[in-house]
Amino acid sequence: MLSSSMDMLEESLIKKIDIMSEIEAENEKQKEILSDPDNVDENAFDDTVDKKSELIDKLSSLDDGFQSLFDRVKEEVNANKDQYADQIRRMQSLIQEITARSASIEAAEHRNKRLAEKYFDTARRKMSTSKQTSAAAFNYYRTMNNFKEIPPQFLDKKN
Structure with missing residues (x-):
């Protein structure tokens, strides 16, 4: 019973490392997508966010x-440490790897957050410029339409 439980614990740690590898791959995809804020594929970005969400749920x-x-x-494990010493060492090694990957993922998340903020700032500036251009064009159109209705202010009577 205890042996199979220890195997399941070790297996769980290995699966966690595999999922963390997938999250790292999704982080790299996000980095590539966000690296050029002028040409961001929003659908691909959304897909990576959805995929990471699923992976995080699996991790939880x-x-x-x-x-x-x-x-x-x-x-039981504490009572029989000597019997499971090798397996405990393997699990400790796996936990160390998980901790390292976790730190790496966190750093990548911070980097991607900065890239996303840069993209959103660029998008906001574009929208603001677009609004200003649209407003200027509308004002010009309104002014020109009103200009037709202005009667001449004076006549030249030099003849």
């Missing part, structure tokens, strides 16, 4: 399952 599920299983076998 794995974490919950890991924690509940660990809580059940914790006392």
